[in-house]
Amino acid sequence: MQVNDFSLKNTLESGQFFRYSKTENWYQCSEGENTFLVKQDNNNLEFKGISNKKLAQFLGLNCNYAKIIKELSNDYKLLPALEKCHGLRIMQREPWETLVSFQCSIFSNVKKIMLNMKLLAEEFGRKNKRTYTFPKPGEINDLKKIKKCATGFRAKYIHNANKLVSKEYFEKLKKKNYSEAKTELMKLPGVGEKVADCVCLFSLGKMEAFPVDVWIKRMIE
DNA sequence: ATCCAGGCGCAAG
DNA sequence: CTTGCGCATGGA
Numbered sequence: 001m002q003v004n005d006f007s008l009k010n011t012l013e014s015g016q017f018f019r020y021s022k023t024e025n026w027y028q029c030s031e032g033e034n035t036f037l038v039k040q041d042n043n044n045l046e047f048k049g050i051s052n053k054k055l056a057q058f059l060g061l062n063c064n065y066a067k068i069i070k071e072l073s074n075d076y077k078l079l080p081a082l083e084k085c086h087g088l089r090i091m092q093r094e095p096w097e098t099l100v101s102f103q104c105s106i107f108s109n110v111k112k113i114m115l116n117m118k119l120l121a122e123e124f125g126r127k128n129k130r131t132y133t134f135p136k137p138g139e140i141n142d143l144k145k146i147k148k149c150a151t152g153f154r155a156k157y158i159h160n161a162n163k164l165v166s167k168e169y170f171e172k173l174k175k176k177n178y179s180e181a182k183t184e185l186m187k188l189p190g191v192g193e194k195v196a197d198c199v200c201l202f203s204l205g206k207m208e209a210f211p212v213d214v215w216i217k218r219m220i221e
Numbered sequence: 222a223t224c225c226a227g228g229c230g231c232a233a234g
Numbered sequence: 235c236t237t238g239c240g241c242a243t244g245g246a
Contacts, residue, residue: 106241107241107242108243108244109244109245111244111245112243112244112245115244147242150242150243150244151242151243152241152242152243152244153240153241153242153243154241154242155242
């Protein structure tokens with residue numbers, strides 16, 4: 001598949017997504033029920049185990065970034081960031097797994113979030129040929145086991161959210177506007193503004209969402 | 222051995 | 235409404 005001004009590395013490794021491993025040139029990605037391989041060679045994307053359409057959706061390739069980049073380039077202060085993150089896309093992920101990953105992100109760091117997600121998949125998911133699927137809503141239902149996944153004080157958030165959501169819950173959210181969806185998400189335990197915005201932006205297609213974490217705050221300051 | 226980390230919930234002013 | 239504190243755990 002042909003891609004333009006896209007960087008697989010800068011997209012997958014930007015902290016939007018946490019279940020991947022890199023072997024030589026290939027990335028092995030796991031998201032929800034699926035596990036697939038992707039690699040980039042200049043403007044060409046090679047992939048196995050996923051359809052063209054689903055991959056494009058997942059990696060956020062359907063959005064036209066040229067216009068956005070051009071506009072942002074008018075602010076010279078943003079140039080170093082645009083350079084450093086060239087080719088980064090906003091991904092469109094599976095909402096439940098996205099929610100759990102950002103509940104795990106509270107007072108944590110990327111490396112540990114990746115560990116949490118790996119352990120949760122191994123504990124509650126199904127084994128497939130290469131690794132583990134991520135459990136569906138309702139399937140992360142054992143607090144002790146959640147704690148075993150190094151989730152600490154976040155375990156109860158995940159455990160309770162697991163009882164409150166379903167596939168249908170997220171389908172409804174996708175149809176709501178940004179502010180309604182965010183308000184709804186924030187009713188869940190362990191979901192404040194930041195986590196809600198991450199779920200809105202990275203899995204519900206709400207492009208207005210602007211998650212503000214400590215790093216963004218520091219930059220703004 | 223310390224110390225810190227991509228917020229949240231909750232109690233208090 | 236705003237502020238400040240405690241928080242489980244792995245990694246630096």
